[in-house]
Amino acid sequence: MNKFKSMVSILWMLSRPTPGSKAVVALPVVAFALVTALSLIVLAGAMSFFTTPVIDANPDLAGTYQMLAGVALALMVLPLLTLGGSAARLSARRRDERLSTLRLLGGTPALVGAMTVVESTAVAAVGICAGVVLYAAALPAVALISFQGKALGLAALWLNPLLVLATAAALMILAAISATIGLRQVVLSPLGVRTRAKAPTVHWVRFALGAGAAVVLYVLMANLTASGSLAVMIIILCGSFAGGMALLNLVGPFVLKWLAGRGLRKAQTPARLLAARTILESPKAAWRQVSSLSMTSFIAVIAGTGLALLNATAPEGGNAADINLATDMRTGVLITVVASFLLVASSAGVNQAAAILDRSGLYVSLDRLGMPRSVMEAARRRAVMSPVRIVTIGSAAVAAILLFPLTGAAMIFAPLSLVVIACVLASGIALVWLGLAASKPVLGSVLAR
Amino acid sequence: MPETTADGHSGGMTSTILSARSLSKRYGASIALNNVDVDIAAGESVAIMGSSGSGKTTLLHTLAGITAPDAGTVHYAGTEVTALNETQRSKLRREAFGFVFQSGLLIPELTAIENVALALMLNGVPRREAEPQAAGWLSHLGLAGMEDRRIGELSGGQAQRVAIARAQVTGAGIVFADEPTGALDSHTSAEVMGALLGATAGRGRTLVLVTHDPTVAALCSRTLYMHDGVLSLSPSAPPAPTQLIPGASGQHAVPSPGMAAHPSAGQFAAGQFTSGQPISGQNWAEQP
Incomplete structure (x- = not known):
């Protein structure tokens, strides 16, 4: 005691x-x-x-x-x-x-x-x-x-x-x-x-399992309307959503590892080399940092497409409550997506601050060797933003493919809504970039010690 | 007989590559450097010894442009290092200096060859050109076949040899080493010092080294001692006069009797490194 x-x-x-x-x-x-x-x-x-x-x-x-x-x-x-x-x-x-x-x-x-x-x-x-x-x-x-x-x-x-x-x-x-x-x-x-x-390694089995799950999901979605029952459709939709998320989490680290490996082979500059090696050091950790972004992006496309079609196909002069419902759902999706992006941006900033502190000795040594701070910053930025871009665009693409008949219809009936979705995703990427920029003073304080 | 400076440097015989005058540095109430003068000639290997807190690492960092002094000047090959801003000093360190530290220097995620090539890449050399040069240096230092190992997969001595390769791959005219053998056993320490001296003084380049270990210092061509921020030629005598002006009467640091048992920088060069040609600072692109 x-x-x-x-x-x-x-x-x-x-x-x-x-x-x-x-x-x-x-x-x-x-x-x-x-x-x-x-x-x-x-x-x-x-x-x-x-x-x-x-x-x-x-x-x-x-x-x-x-x-x-x-x-x-x-x-x-x-x-x-x-x-x-x-x-x-x-x-x-x-x-x-x-x-x-x-x-x-x-x-x-x-x-x-x-x-x-x-x-x-x-x-x-x-x-x-x-x-x-x-x-x-x-x-x-x-x-x-x-x-x-x-x-x-x-x-x-x-x-x-x-x-x-x-x-x-x-x-x-x-x-x-x-x-x-x-x-x-x-x-x-x-x-x-x-x-x-x-760091634990990422096995290719993940990718094989993910690819199998993707085929099953695609078949389910393609036959969504075959049952004719609304209840069955909702169950299939919810199941596909959950399955899609699981699929992304299963495949995500493997895809990041594969792309970083390609980036490593091509890297000619110090920043690209360091960024690729940082991701390869732990693809799972790199994925964890941006995994919620994959969900946000996935939802933004699914909900955005659904709402766009609802608006485009709603009969003229429908009742006010139904019109309000569609507007409210749009508001709800927007709030969820913005809040989620805010959280991911904060995560990126906080994670980066932790990563700088973890490796403060190394950063000081690199500074002494004459590595310009701009190179350190570029490597850090690339190690975060490259997965962010891959995850955001990749998840949106997976959602668009899973919902292909619907996304195709939305492209024809409500192309503007797809532009809005793209703008929201781009703003999200910009928010994460800001979160990353917020951790910059931590590197400054480490090097000034 | 050529005139000697008070820090033991004989002026006139060889050209001075690094020169410091009236260096002073304080950390709060403690004095790290007290009016230090020192000249270092091209091609010599100089050990700086002293107890903990004596100011030897501060002197090394100030000479290398890592730390700015409160007063005094440092000149390297005609450039006043102390007049440069942080970005310019960073560029000088990157292009003209090499560094070997006790630990924490190598990037653990990178392989041995990538760590060495990085030094060239920071100077704008594309990786496809940098890696063959890095491989040449690793091979020279006995690390052939280990190029793709990560730093965690190498022993302490092997990791230090990677650091030496990185310090030399750019053709740096001068290498600053801070306790390069501090974390190694005596056998590995001798091997690493052999590699370091062979790659620097053995090729006509300059080595400035901070160490606690008299055995390591004895391998260098000259030893200087720091006592409470004052540079001296004697390990135990009271600090030398603070004004160590070039041309004033002084003496060379006389090698101790035990030193004869240790191979000299020249011997290392003649043994392990005879195959390599001395490399000029500007011709690093022709490295092995």
């Missing part, structure tokens, strides 16, 4: 911020604030469809709205988990040097690991509190979004305080779990903490 007490006091001493560490502390806090605020806003938006006058006025559509709200909520889970995980890992990693000091002083790996998890969770807690404030501050703007022709209104968006607490608690647990996972990736020894050298 005494030993534990002394460890806690040592941890407290080591918690003091060091010069240049501000960005490193601030990033996880900001990321968790964003995760919390977006989680609460999305939750509030979804819950509003169970309580608002919008639903009271259109009881027939209540089920549809609630189902769509549930789907939007479910879609946000993956990007939220990705960002939460990145933030917690960054928070854990920044303590690397101090952890080895604790090991030297006699702390067991379990004790030191537990302390790190506690500390990371505490950092997350600060961000979560800030996120709750941010949620409250953003509500007046969110309340202006209209569904069924009426603004949502503040009253519908205030969550029950217990629900806010439950969300905060869930995010704290997520932070603790992610920090534990993050720690598993480093070796804690008294002489230093180092990142494990070998």
Whole structure:
């Protein structure tokens, strides 16, 4: 017990911020604030469809709205988990040097690991509190979004305080779990903490399985209308969506590895060489960073195509509620896609900050050797943006192929809507680029040490 | 007899390639460099020894343009290094200097050949031209067949030889080495020093090396000592006068008796490296 007490006091001493560490502390806090605020806003938006006058006025559509709200909520889970995980890992990693000091002083790996998890969770807690404030501050703007022709209104968006607490608690647990996972990736020894050298390999079997699944999905989608039953069609659609996502996750790392391998063989400049090697070092990690983007892109194409066709084929003078439903679905898809892109952009920034800190010694050495900072930046940018482009365009293409008869029809009946989808995806890529740019000062502070 | 400077450099016999005057550097209250003067001739190998915190690494970093001094000047081959901005110093380090550090220098994701070729690629050489030159240097340093191994798959000594290849592949006229054998056992340390001296002084290039190890220092043609930021010729005597002006009376660092047991840079060159021709700084494109 005494030993534990002394460890806690040592941890407290080591918690003091060091010069240049501000960005490193601030990033996880900001990321968790964003995760919390977006989680609460999305939750509030979804819950509003169970309580608002919008639903009271259109009881027939209540089920549809609630189902769509549930789907939007479910879609946000993956990007939220990705960002939460990145933030917690960054928070854990920044303590690397101090952890080895604790090991030297006699702390067991379990004790030191537990302390790190506690500390990371505490950092997350600060961000979560800030996120709750941010949620409250953003509500007046969110309340202006209209569904069924009426603004949502503040009253519908205030969550029950217990629900806010439950969300905060869930995010704290997520932070603790992610920090534990993050720690598993480093070796804690008294002489230093180092990142494990070998990343797991990606097997071609993934690709074979993925290709098989793609054929099955395509056959299912091509025969979507054969059953004639709406219920069967919905089941096939949902199954295809889930299957499509699983397919992307199965094939994604393999595709990234294959493309990076090609890039490596062609690379003639230092930035291209370094970027290709960074992706090849761990295609799974490169995929994890952008996997939620694949989902967003996939949804944007499927939902965008569906809505475009709905609009194009809607009979003239349909009832107001149905027209509003189509508009609302468009709003919903847009909000989901934008929020998802925001989360991925934040993940990219936070992950990059963690990656720079992990390799700070190497960056300092490269700087001493005379490697221009612009080359380091270009390599980092390429290592993130190249998977982002591949994933966004690849997932959109997979969705377009799976829905081919429908995308073909949309091209003919509503070409403008496809342009809108393309613009949204391009804006998403630009947002990720901005997230990446936000981690630039971390490299500056590492090189200035 | 040619005139000698107080840091042991004999002026007139060989041309000075690196020269520092009145270098001073403080970190907070501690003085890392206290009015240091030093001249280093082309083709010599100079070891800088001293206890921890004596300022030897700061001196190496200042001479190499990594750290800017608070006062004083550094000239390299007619260029005033201390007058250059950060970007210009970075370019100078990339094009004219080679570096071998104790660790953390090589990029773990890259293979041995890619690590070496990177130095050329940073200077604008396409990879298809850089890799054959890198392979030539790796082969010269006894690493033939290991080109495609990642750094984690090499021993400490092999990794240091990759670093030496990287420091030399660009044809750098001067190599700065900071504890290059610090993490190695004595046998591997001797091998690495042999490779380093053979690739530098053995080919008419200059080596400036920081070390704790007297055995390593004894392999160099001259040894200087740092005591609390002051450069001296003696390992134990009180610090020499702070004004080490060229032309003032001084002495050469006399090799210790034990040093005779160690091969000289010339011997290394005559043994392992006789096949290679001395390479001028500008002709690196013709490397093996």
